Amino acid sequence: QQQVKQSPQSLIVQKGGISIINCAYENTAFDYFPWYQQFPGKGPALLIAIRPDVSEKKEGRFTISFNKSAKQFSLHIMDSQPGDSATYFCAASGFGGGADGLTFGKGTHLIIQP
Amino acid sequence: EAGVTQSPTHLIKTRGQQATLRCSPISGHTSVYWYQQALGLGLQFLLWYDEGEERNRGNFPPRFSGRQFPNYSSELNVNALELEDSALYLCASSSTGSDQPQHFGDGTRLSIL
Numbered sequence: 170q171q172q173v174k175q176s177p178q179s180l181i182v183q184k185g186g187i188s189i190i191n192c193a194y195e196n197t198a199f200d201y202f203p204w205y206q207q208f209p210g211k212g213p214a215l216l217i218a219i220r221p222d223v224s225e226k227k228e229g230r231f232t233i234s235f236n237k238s239a240k241q242f243s244l245h246i247m248d249s250q251p252g253d254s255a256t257y258f259c260a261a262s263g264f265g266g267g268a269d270g271l272t273f274g275k276g277t278h279l280i281i282q283p
Numbered sequence: 284e285a286g287v288t289q290s291p292t293h294l295i296k297t298r299g300q301q302a303t304l305r306c307s308p309i310s311g312h313t314s315v316y317w318y319q320q321a322l323g324l325g326l327q328f329l330l331w332y333d334e335g336e337e338r339n340r341g342n343f344p345p346r347f348s349g350r351q352f353p354n355y356s357s358e359l360n361v362n363a364l365e366l367e368d369s370a371l372y373l374c375a376s377s378s379t380g381s382d383q384p385q386h387f388g389d390g391t392r393l394s395i396l
Contacts, residue, residue, distance in 0.1 A: 203384060203385075205387075210389070211389050212287070212373050212375075212387035212388050212389045212390050213326070213373070213387045214386075214387070215384050215385070215386060215387075218384060258325075258326065260326075270316060270318075270328030270329075270331055270339065270341060271316075271318075271326075271328060271385060272328070273325050273326040273327075274325070275325040276325060
């Protein structure tokens with residue numbers, strides 16, 4: 170059973186545009202929602218994370234929006250750059266990333282066209 | 284500060300053999316997690332070790348096992364290898380406490396012939 174659904178599977182955005190990736194979860198016990206960025210041949214790198222007590226968190230050009238009632242969260246990349254081209258994964262866990270591991274979405278392959 | 288390091292980078296085995304993968308966590312981190320990243324299946328949680336003990340495991344058969352050493356490094360052992368075990372195996376570490384973020388290494392690519 171896929172507990173975190175991520176969309177779209179792939180995304181092409183022009184340089185300077187906004188990239189938006191969406192995730193939905195089913196397990197109401199999830200209370201920690203990180204986003205990871207993965208380049209080819211590398212492991213996932215933690216980008217930004219949010220907990221359900223806030224609706225939005227911003228770090229530089231990256232923003233997470235969180236809707237607890239809809240059980241959805243999204244990543245916005247403002248002023249997208251070619252260097253942002255990578256695969257992005259949303260994830261969730263029930264105890265802040267510890268006890269039961271992270272449940273990942275299937276990933277979004279993002280291409281930023283110059 | 285050194286990140287999570289994994290060895291070997293690549294490992295080629297044949298069906299029925301055993302594979303051992305190694306992970307060194309970030310200095311000061313006591314928790315180590317193992318994940319499998321297989322084509323089409325995404326990242327799946329395998330095992331969690333903390334303070335030398337296995338704390339939790341994902342939905343994988345018992346032939347996937349491991350251990351954590353006193354210096355907090357960890358080994359993942361896969362017995363009776365099957366073709367479907369071909370994947371990137373990722374290790375992550377975190378500080379003590381269940382609410383700490385996980386930081387990943389670059390993985391071991393395991394290929395089963």
